[in-house]
Amino acid sequence: MRALSIDLGGTHATCAVVEDRTIHTSQVVPTDGDRKLRELLPVLADTLRKLAADAGLGLGQIEGIAVGFCGLVDRKNARVTSTNLKYTDATEVDLKTWAAEEFGLPIAVENDARLALLGEWYAGSGTSSNDIVMMTLGTGIGGVAMIDGRLLVGKHFQAGCLGGHLAARFDGSPCNCGGIGCAESEASGWALPRICRGWPGFESSSLAGMELNFQNLFQTADDGDLVALAVREHCIRVWARTAASLIHAYDPELVLIGGGVMRRGDLIVPYIQQYVKEHTWTPWGTVQVRPAMLGDSAPLLGAVPLIELIKRSELDV
Template sequence: MYVLAADIGGSHIRMGLLQEGHVLETESFAVDAACAGLARHLPQIEETARSLCTRRRVSLAESQGIGLALACLVDAPGKRVLRAVKDKYEDAVSLDLPQWGQQRLGLEVVLETDSRAALLGEWRYGAGRGCQNIIMVTLGTAIGVSVLMQGRLLRGAHAQAGLGGHFIVNPRGRACNCGGRGCATAEASTWALPGIAREHPLYAESTLSKIPCIDYRAVFQAAAAGDIVAQEIRDRSLDIWGACIVSLIHAFDPEVVILGGGILGSAETILPWIKAWVTSFAWTPWGPVDVRLAAHLQQAALLGMSSLFDHGLNCL
């Protein structure tokens, strides 16, 4: 049997058709910034699901279901969205997504928070195989964190456990879309990056000022070329990520930390820096924590949603 999955992120939606832990077909499309609600994107998700099946010459009926990994707080057992961040998929809280799946695709719908889905994918099919205590940090549009403790996903009373992306790293810092201030996500993630760059006193003299849409690839490239503003932004971001990961290690005592997300395209710089932070500042008398790069930088969440069908919906 096949599984359809959608990784519904802040800037792109990536979809896949999977079978037994293998991604057979995949397609992604940009989220329309002018159409912030999830409902506006459901028709394209439906169309893409049908297209993926057609490409593989399978019918929708041959799929076990469709898994939706969302950049929201999700009540996975209850199959509903509890909370969405401001200006992004806020309408998801009021949507009956299981009903949509049955009516439009004839399929069972499973929901999970995107960061937890990515952890599941790496645990079952990637860098976390064989481990029972894992922290996964995804660096992308936002900073996503998920935790596996003794073989079970950490959820908490309100599905908020392990939200390390909202650790406060600067009490007088930038406003976050969660309503807080100085969160790691507000200080060192892609959605906040243009504002961070513009606030630098030397921004006008930086090559970054000539880039219409600043992302971390541009920052790392400019930094390597000697741009002082880019170097300062890069180094501060690396320090924030390192500090967050050390705090997560102290909080959750993992065997391994897995780093994923689109920013890890610059892993040759990021991974050694984070490892140095962990070696220098993590208090782990029993020995060092293994910090690894995700095996599936682009497809971990798709694999995670597939695993919920492959290993049973009640496995976690």
């Protein structure tokens, strides 16, 4: 199957032409999360048309469009239901009508983390299993669950994809979701500056003069800085605890871990694997922990299985 694919993130959108498990062509469009989705759609349409032409394809040879969106999505109706301050008009945009008018094609929309798991399941680290939990560690913490080959969706399209808001500490820091001590508020990119600045000894740490992001944290820890080592250990323990909670919630056989910090997967994956082995109740054996392998391509490669899924569910109706 050939499809057009859009991964709509907070700072950029990636457009692509995909055929089954291959990305033919792709292009990154810089965006700003404050920008309205309606203003961006004409740019996305032009980019997709150009990419299809570059791939030597007419629209008649393409079966559909898949969109991964950085918010909550009603997959059945191809509507964004909540945007968390990014593309604030997205809940009012009728993407089905846009796709029909611009391209004459059906469109499938899904939360970007769910789409990334579909991509890994179809073409990446998850091809061996139908029962997978995926955590994406970055500015936030994404969590997604697939059970028996089906993405968990739930009554309000939220099931499984708010794993970053599982509590790591009941007496922890306030989170942007309204919760307290969520994994995100204890160990995510947006919370990292506060965590570092509040750590005992921060003023005399090398971190004090740096931009506080995970890349600098890991590098500074490698250099032997005691505060950086302690904060890094804290974050990995929070991620490991979250993986264990997701395992208890969803009964997977595989946990995939993705996101920018996985450049240091050599450190993170063995730690989480050991933690999961020691701290989960799985009498049948041990859940395997693996790095996701597709990176930014994962949501783009989720296009074909998502479109197939939508087609099947429309047949069910």
